[in-house]
Amino acid sequence: MDVKDIVNIAAEACDDKRAEDIIALDMKDVSLVADYFLICHGSNERQVQAIARSVKERMEENDISIKRLEGFEQARWVLVDIGDIVCHIFHKEERGYYNLERLWGDAARLPLSVGQEG
Template structure:
């Protein structure tokens, strides 16, 4: 399974937990950290935890390893490391403060197919 397919599955898992403002960035030309960043937020700590659990469950179903998950206890900014894909799940207040989309403004946004009925 390719990274773009995994990115799409992660985005769908976030959407299933009602994550807001889901954005995927192609990091290939701007960073050596990962190929893709997926950024989203939840409105409270419980939702932020649910989104991160949803990603982990979706990866477990497909035998894709989650290399690391950080920030779960505080649930203000949870980082889910899938290797080539790094997911940043913010509490809405922290997302506005850190503004990763602006920080990595040179990265190209990746279109996602989420939130569509039918």
């Protein structure tokens, strides 16, 4: 399984919990932090936690280790570190404020197997 497959598995886990505006950014040429950022948001803290939990569980089902999970208790911006992939799960208000898509505007978008925009 390659890293793009893992990005799509994580995106599907987000989509299963009705995450909104799921996008993946190819960070290889613009950052040393990770190869890919997966970004989405939920409309409230409970949904943000459910999305993060879904990503964690889906990774475990596929024998992919989670390096770190941060921000779960506050559920405003949860980071799920999957090694070469960092999944950013925002509360809707925080996503607009931090606007990672604009911050990393040079990064190409990776097509996903789930609906991305709209």
